[in-house]
Amino acid sequence: MGLSKIDPNVDFAYIMTPEGMVKRKVDESPTPDKVAERLEKAGVTKRYEHASFSVMKELPEAKTAVKVAQEWVESPLTDRGFFFVGTPGVGKTFLAVAALRAKIEQGLLNARFINVPLFLDELRSSFKFSDDSVQAEFQFLCSRASVVVLDDFGKERATDWATERLYVLVESRYSAMLPTIVTSNRTLDELNDLGYGATVSRLTEMGPVVKVGGSDLRPKIGRA
Numbered sequence: 326m327g328l329s330k331i332d333p334n335v336d337f338a339y340i341m342t343p344e345g346m347v348k349r350k351v352d353e354s355p356t357p358d359k360v361a362e363r364l365e366k367a368g369v370t371k372r373y374e375h376a377s378f379s380v381m382k383e384l385p386e387a388k389t390a391v392k393v394a395q396e397w398v399e400s401p402l403t404d405r406g407f408f409f410v411g412t413p414g415v416g417k418t419f420l421a422v423a424a425l426r427a428k429i430e431q432g433l434l435n436a437r438f439i440n441v442p443l444f445l446d447e448l449r450s451s452f453k454f455s456d457d458s459v460q461a462e463f464q465f466l467c468s469r470a471s472v473v474v475l476d477d478f479g480k481e482r483a484t485d486w487a488t489e490r491l492y493v494l495v496e497s498r499y500s501a502m503l504p505t506i507v508t509s510n511r512t513l514d515e516l517n518d519l520g521y522g523a524t525v526s527r528l529t530e531m532g533p534v535v536k537v538g539g540s541d542l543r544p545k546i547g548r549a
Contacts, residue, residue: 360426360430368437378420378427390535397424397506413543439476442481448490471504473503474508479510480509483519499530
């Protein structure tokens with residue numbers, strides 16, 4: 326009988342086999358409650374906690390984006406992500422979270438979803454108030470998070486500090502071959518003009534860039 330050591334924080338077991346100690350998932354198919362818990366831990370807000378592909382499949386303007394996101398879910402996890410651009414309200418964030426949720430339902434752990442402007446505000450304040458937890462989270466995003474979703478990239482004020490912090494984050498994940506998913510209301514040319522050229526270059530190597538078309542869905546949702 327093999328020896329095993331289970332770490333309840335990461336849901337992996339280290340099992341002794343004839344080939345030596347190997348790491349195996351304990352939780353290949355997490356329960357809905359576990360999925361909800363992991364989404365919350367990842368930083369997904371209540372607005373998007375039930376995001377799924379079924380809603381977006383009905384929109385012809387999102388057909389390519391849905392296909393790219395679903396292919397990412399169905400493929401083994403590598404350094405590949407994807408980059409959705411488009412005007413506000415066309416479903417970029419919804420699709421990114423739908424993809425993240427589907428991966429978590431497969432057993433993915435240690436993913437993170439961050440709204441870039443809000444997180445940079447927290448990070449900036451952490452230096453003023455010596456909040457080590459936020460700075461530790463930044464380091465986690467750089468080198469340990471299995472998947473990071475950068476939502477509303479380019480919406481922040483593009484100061485030298487902001488562009489440098491985002492470059493450090495993306496470059497760290499690029500070098501470590503860790504996947505990153507991005508949504509942005511800006512075009513690639515606009516991001517380049519704001520000083521994100523080196524960051525965008527890395528992101529476009531790590532996955533396809535897809536323009537999500539259509540009109541703003543939020544007013545329609547609000548009237549429903």
